Amino acid sequence: MNILLIGSGGREHAMACRIAGSNRCSTLFVAPGNAGTAHVDGCRNVNVDPMDFEALRQVVLENDVKMVVVGPEAPLVGGVADYFAASADLRDVMVIGPGREGAQLEGSKDFAKRFMQRHNIPTAAYRSFTADQAQEAAVFLSTLKAPYVLKADGLAAGKGVLIIDSLEEAQRELRAMLQGKFGQASAKVVVEQYLEGVELSVFVLTDGKHYKILPTAKDYKRIGEGDTGLNTGGMGSVSPVHFADKRFMQKVEERIVAPTVRGLSRDGIGYKGFIFAGLMAVTDKATGEMDPYVIEYNVRMGDPETESVFPRITSDVVELFEHTWRGTLHQVDLTVDQRAAACVMMVAGGYPEHYVKGKQITGVEDVKESMVFHAGTSRGTDGSLLTAGGRVLCVTSLSESVPAALLKSYQELAKISWEDCYFRRDIGQDLLKMMI
Numbered sequence: 001m002n003i004l005l006i007g008s009g010g011r012e013h014a015m016a017c018r019i020a021g022s023n024r025c026s027t028l029f030v031a032p033g034n035a036g037t038a039h040v041d042g043c044r045n046v047n048v049d050p051m052d053f054e055a056l057r058q059v060v061l062e063n064d065v066k067m068v069v070v071g072p073e074a075p076l077v078g079g080v081a082d083y084f085a086a087s088a089d090l091r092d093v094m095v096i097g098p099g100r101e102g103a104q105l106e107g108s109k110d111f112a113k114r115f116m117q118r119h120n121i122p123t124a125a126y127r128s129f130t131a132d133q134a135q136e137a138a139v140f141l142s143t144l145k146a147p148y149v150l151k152a153d154g155l156a157a158g159k160g161v162l163i164i165d166s167l168e169e170a171q172r173e174l175r176a177m178l179q180g181k182f183g184q185a186s187a188k189v190v191v192e193q194y195l196e197g198v199e200l201s202v203f204v205l206t207d208g209k210h211y212k213i214l215p216t217a218k219d220y221k222r223i224g225e226g227d228t229g230l231n232t233g234g235m236g237s238v239s240p241v242h243f244a245d246k247r248f249m250q251k252v253e254e255r256i257v258a259p260t261v262r263g264l265s266r267d268g269i270g271y272k273g274f275i276f277a278g279l280m281a282v283t284d285k286a287t288g289e290m291d292p293y294v295i296e297y298n299v300r301m302g303d304p305e306t307e308s309v310f311p312r313i314t315s316d317v318v319e320l321f322e323h324t325w326r327g328t329l330h331q332v333d334l335t336v337d338q339r340a341a342a343c344v345m346m347v348a349g350g351y352p353e354h355y356v357k358g359k360q361i362t363g364v365e366d367v368k369e370s371m372v373f374h375a376g377t378s379r380g381t382d383g384s385l386l387t388a389g390g391r392v393l394c395v396t397s398l399s400e401s402v403p404a405a406l407l408k409s410y411q412e413l414a415k416i417s418w419e420d421c422y423f424r425r426d427i428g429q430d431l432l433k434m435m436i
């Protein structure tokens with residue numbers, strides 16, 4: 001069958017390799033794709049905006065596409081799955097990604113918190129406020145302990161969450177948010193308790209009733225080493241997360257995954273796609289055990305976690321997606337490569353603030369032992385590979401352990417360069433310290 005994958009980042013390149021690698025896939029179209037997906041066997045980029053649903057419809061009809069896999073959250077929160085379900089000539093197209101209602105798990109932090117409360121899913125204590133409750137919000141904030149966590153309700157491209165140490169500054173920022181600092185996204189603000197712990201990402205593929213828990217991963221959002229500086233789209237990831245052992249994952253499944261899938265079905269929300277639970281593993285002072293709490297839900301795979309997770313999936317992902325659409329996920333097994341994966345992102349100097357595009361990239365063809373996933377690249381008229389974004393490309397390696405996979409990625413990554421490129425040299429180091 002012909003398949004359409006929506007998106008253009010490193011996540012989509014990693015997914016494209018697995019989807020196009022399936023013998024169930026004839027041609028994989030990627031909208032809009034990048035210079036990396038353009039070179040995957042059986043793949044063709046189509047220059048279409050992921051938010052232009054009418055244009056996506058044309059691609060599907062003109063190319064007899066039977067399945068659509070949605071990479072990023074914006075088209076999902078925008079209702080692309082509902083658009084397909086509502087069109088007579090698209091209704092039978094298998095769409096992997098939730099409808100507008102299910103996508104609220106990511107599209108609205110307040111919706112997600114009320115959902116977790118309703119279904120007794122562990123998360124930080126919180127209250128939500130709108131501008132007419134600014135006074136009440138300020139009082140509530142003063143009852144909490146520092147650091148103060150303020151979240152814009154709507155999508156804010158990963159920039160809508162502020163963690164502030166001083167109450168005074170938090171009060172100021174809260175007022176600014178309610179007055180529209182993040183536009184409509186902060187017309188409502190979630191104020192929640194700070195959770196002290198270690199973060200990890202858990203990915204679930206669900207058909208709305210059954211689910212598969214994919215390999216765990218951890219990503220590194222900050223630009224600076226030691227998790228310092230501004231938040232980015234992600235500077236690297238590793239998989240698996242060693243402390244997410246059998247006992248911990250049992251808690252994750254019982255307290256979070258099963259209640260989430262059950263909760264969606266109880267609320268009458270159809271959901272076929274990925275659920276990405278951003279978790280905080282908090283050590284219980286009494287028992288010394290780690291307990292999982294949900295920091296947030298995303299309704300798509302993470303980036304750059306996908307670049308570590310998808311290379312470890314050995315099942316036929318197209319078969320998994322078919323069962324997801326048909327509601328028969330319990331009838332297929334998920335198999336995973338037991339080797340570990342490590343992904344290190346290379347970015348343009350100055351990212352996430354001001355950076356320059358169009359720099360010539362050299363050395364990618366010399367990388368033999370690892371995978372190179374493109375995030376922001378293009379081809380020059382002479383065919384040379386050029387930087388075309390803040391996050392440019394990442395190097396992912398598989399090996400017998402996370403430390404070994406990291407070593408391999410850094411060795412291979414050293415072959416690649418362009419003027420003013422930057423990468424963090426400490427991806428995964430925090431976990432390595434915990435392992436000692």
Ligand SMILES: Nc1ncnc2c1ncn2[C@@H]1O[C@H](COP(=O)(O)OP(=O)(O)OP(=O)(O)O)[C@@H](O)[C@H]1O
Nearest residue numbers: 124149158159160161192193194195278295296298
């Ligand atoms: N309650 C909390 N306690 C401690 N840290 C928190 C809390 N909530 C959020 N954070 C931190 O802020 C980061 C961003 O928060 P969150 O994941 O909710 O926002 P987001 O903008 O949706 O992020 P993403 O772009 O990863 O989807 C988290 O990865 C975590 O590091």
Ligand SMILES: [Mg+2]
Nearest residue numbers: 106296297298
């Ligand atoms: Mg999020």
